[in-house]
Amino acid sequence: MPNFVVNTNAVNGIHHVHDENALCQHLPEPEHRRSLGWFSSSQGAIHEAKKTFNSADGCKYCAQG
Numbered sequence: 001m002p003n004f005v006v007n008t009n010a011v012n013g014i015h016h017v018h019d020e021n022a023l024c025q026h027l028p029e030p031e032h033r034r035s036l037g038w039f040s041s042s043q044g045a046i047h048e049a050k051k052t053f054n055s056a057d058g059c060k061y062c063a064q065g
């Protein structure tokens with residue numbers, strides 16, 4: 001299962017969730033990554049991120065669906 005991280009820096013008000021193993025080119029710098037853990041889908045990771053940040057969404061490059 002992919003390991004998801006959330007960007008602690010909001011971009012346009014949204015904290016994006018990324019799959020850390022996907023080698024996404026939009027991954028935040030390490031100091032701006034907060035680990036969300038392992039989820040079978042990005043939806044679970046986004047739900048987890050929303051416990052911390054009001055507005056979170058999946059990165060359109062690595063965490064869609």
Ligand SMILES: [Zn+2]
Pocket residue numbers: 017018019024025026027059060061062063
């Ligand atoms: Zn990404």
